[in-house]
Amino acid sequence: MKIGIVGLGLIGGSLALEFGDRAHELWGVSRNPETCKAAIAQGVVRHASTDLASLSEVEFVILCSPIPTILPILEKLTQYLAPEAIVTDAGSVKGAIAAKATALWPNFIGGHPMAGNTETGLQAAHRGLFEGCTYVLTPVDATPPRALEVTRSLIATLNVNLVLATPEAHDDAVAFISHMPVFVSASAISACTSITEPDTLKLAQTLASSGFRDTSRVGGGNSELGLAMAQFNREAVLRSLRVYRDCLNDCLAWIDREDWDSLQSFLEKQHQHRPDFVE
Amino acid sequence: MKIGIVGLGLIGGSLALEFGDRAHELWGVSRNPETCKAAIAQGVVRHASTDLASLSEVEFVILCSPIPTILPILEKLTQYLAPEAIVTDAGSVKGAIAAKATALWPNFIGGHPMAGNTETGLQAAHRGLFEGCTYVLTPVDATPPRALEVTRSLIATLNVNLVLATPEAHDDAVAFISHMPVFVSASAISACTSITEPDTLKLAQTLASSGFRDTSRVGGGNSELGLAMAQFNREAVLRSLRVYRDCLNDCLAWIDREDWDSLQSFLEKQHQHRPDFVE
Numbered sequence: 001m002k003i004g005i006v007g008l009g010l011i012g013g014s015l016a017l018e019f020g021d022r023a024h025e026l027w028g029v030s031r032n033p034e035t036c037k038a039a040i041a042q043g044v045v046r047h048a049s050t051d052l053a054s055l056s057e058v059e060f061v062i063l064c065s066p067i068p069t070i071l072p073i074l075e076k077l078t079q080y081l082a083p084e085a086i087v088t089d090a091g092s093v094k095g096a097i098a099a100k101a102t103a104l105w106p107n108f109i110g111g112h113p114m115a116g117n118t119e120t121g122l123q124a125a126h127r128g129l130f131e132g133c134t135y136v137l138t139p140v141d142a143t144p145p146r147a148l149e150v151t152r153s154l155i156a157t158l159n160v161n162l163v164l165a166t167p168e169a170h171d172d173a174v175a176f177i178s179h180m181p182v183f184v185s186a187s188a189i190s191a192c193t194s195i196t197e198p199d200t201l202k203l204a205q206t207l208a209s210s211g212f213r214d215t216s217r218v219g220g221g222n223s224e225l226g227l228a229m230a231q232f233n234r235e236a237v238l239r240s241l242r243v244y245r246d247c248l249n250d251c252l253a254w255i256d257r258e259d260w261d262s263l264q265s266f267l268e269k270q271h272q273h274r275p276d277f278v279e
Numbered sequence: 280m281k282i283g284i285v286g287l288g289l290i291g292g293s294l295a296l297e298f299g300d301r302a303h304e305l306w307g308v309s310r311n312p313e314t315c316k317a318a319i320a321q322g323v324v325r326h327a328s329t330d331l332a333s334l335s336e337v338e339f340v341i342l343c344s345p346i347p348t349i350l351p352i353l354e355k356l357t358q359y360l361a362p363e364a365i366v367t368d369a370g371s372v373k374g375a376i377a378a379k380a381t382a383l384w385p386n387f388i389g390g391h392p393m394a395g396n397t398e399t400g401l402q403a404a405h406r407g408l409f410e411g412c413t414y415v416l417t418p419v420d421a422t423p424p425r426a427l428e429v430t431r432s433l434i435a436t437l438n439v440n441l442v443l444a445t446p447e448a449h450d451d452a453v454a455f456i457s458h459m460p461v462f463v464s465a466s467a468i469s470a471c472t473s474i475t476e477p478d479t480l481k482l483a484q485t486l487a488s489s490g491f492r493d494t495s496r497v498g499g500g501n502s503e504l505g506l507a508m509a510q511f512n513r514e515a516v517l518r519s520l521r522v523y524r525d526c527l528n529d530c531l532a533w534i535d536r537e538d539w540d541s542l543q544s545f546l547e548k549q550h551q552h553r554p555d556f557v558e
Contacts, residue, residue, distance in 0.1 A: 114488045134486055165482055173482040176471045181494035182546075183534075184467050187526035189549040192455045192556060194522050203444055203452040207413055208556035209393045214493040215460035220553030223546035230534045230542060241531050243473050247466035248527070252520050255462075255509045263509060267461075267502035270468040274499030277471060277487035 012064030013125025067228035094167035175236035185219025291343030292404025373446035454515035464498025
């Protein structure tokens with residue numbers, strides 16, 4: 001199939017590598033001419049351009065650019081696309097995108113590959129990024145069955161765990177397990193940088209180890225992505241953060257009151273429930 | 280040297296393996312006779328017993344049992360020890376232990392190997408656990424110079440980053456970078472388990488991936504350890520959690536008010552500052 005990838009960063013570049021391996025022909029679009037050159041030189045795509053018009057002959061497009069750019073790019077892209085071309089995106093919010101994108105292009109179906117995001121850019125792109133990951137597709141009532149079926153078959157070749165959900169259910173769920181943790185984790189870094197005593201701050205920096213590393217990872221990541229999560233999934237993120245704050249306040253109150261039984265039973269519960277979410 | 284290890288779990292077992300490799304003779308003590316048998320059978324220690332009296336001839340003791348048991352065990356142990364024997368511990372709080380332990384046994388020096396704690400028990404013990412980790416020693420004014428020097432030389436053979444700090448400075452620093460993250464992380468699990476809509480909960484469990492995995496790791500760990508951190512470092516943990524809550528409330532307020540400039544600058548700052556703590 002002739003596949004266009006808009007945005008040749010970690011996700012777009014990695015998708016291009018995978019689909020190239022599966023005998024598809026790849027057209028890349030990046031706003032940066034250097035990225036276009038590098039993507040061709042590294043064999044990530046066969047063709048690359050800064051111009052969306054270069055996608056006039058592709059049958060399938062994956063928009064892998066940052067969340068705020070997805071709708072504006074789609075709006076421009078529609079003038080060049082063949083009518084039967086199918087478009088999907090890779091944004092980590094879907095409610096703010098799926099309905100508007102479907103209005104712009106009926107053959108649109110929202111997508112979200114839930115793959116790592118610590119590193120960014122084409123140089124971070126690699127084969128295997130999606131192996132075993134969850135890939136969500138969010139069809140709406142207006143989604144043509146053919147668009148869903150073609151997208152589903154193509155994505156399934158990545159050996160991912162393919163999940164269908166409504167854009168709203170997707171956003172409610174990821175608010176809790178993906179977006180809220182960004183602010184929880186960023187606040188942990190912020191609290192540590194707020195240590196006022198210089199010797200204690202220096203010692204904390206020396207002693208920080210695996211616990212801090214893991215807890216702070218998503219909060220110390222791509223700030224553009226964290227901001228977009230809050231902007232484009234604001235209601236659900238606010239709801240999840242308020243529930244989170246209540247849990248934290250419970251912890252604080254138990255420690256303050258030395259209610260060790262409650263704290264112990266809380267910690268045991270989290271130890272038991274974590275495997276319901278991740279291995 | 281004849282070295283006694285009390286508590287043959289992840290830390291005690293791994294220390295025994297390392298010191299055994301360095302031609303020391305190891306005496307293990309565990310409250311569980313099965314653990315004693317397994318530790319000998321697996322070559323972790325040469326001798327093992329449930330009885331502290333078995334340590335009457337050792338020159339160096341490392342108390343690797345859970346925090347609440349360290350002082351009670353030391354109190355019993357003193358009747359058996361040779362007067363020149365040096366005792367250290369491996370507890371992750373030091374203020375509540377170091378002064379009292381030094382009163383019980385003048386040749387005591389507090390220690391804290393900052394190594395992973397996701398798994399527990401002798402079966403998790405392994406060589407290399409301490410390689411490159413930070414190992415804190417917390418001498419006090421009353422610590423005999425010989426006790427510090429002997430401990431320092433022995434620990435240095437583990438290829439660790441050896442750091443000296445007062446018990447109080449240690450506790451203030453680890454409250455922020457190690458203890459606070461446990462409650463921050465446990466609250467994230469708790470918030471996710473609090474999702475009231477069953478379909479959203481199920482979807483969240485399906486979609487949880489690396490971001491949730493890392494953010495929830497320390498909060499879903501050993502509840503006994505988390506409880507002891509709060510109990511034995513209560514004041515500093517409360518202080519760090521209150522600073523943390525202020526940071527989180529700022530995030531919430533910015534998202535609520537749609538003050539995206541402030542949120543963006545906050546996220547950028549955390550991205551910049553995280554490498555001051557961890558690579």
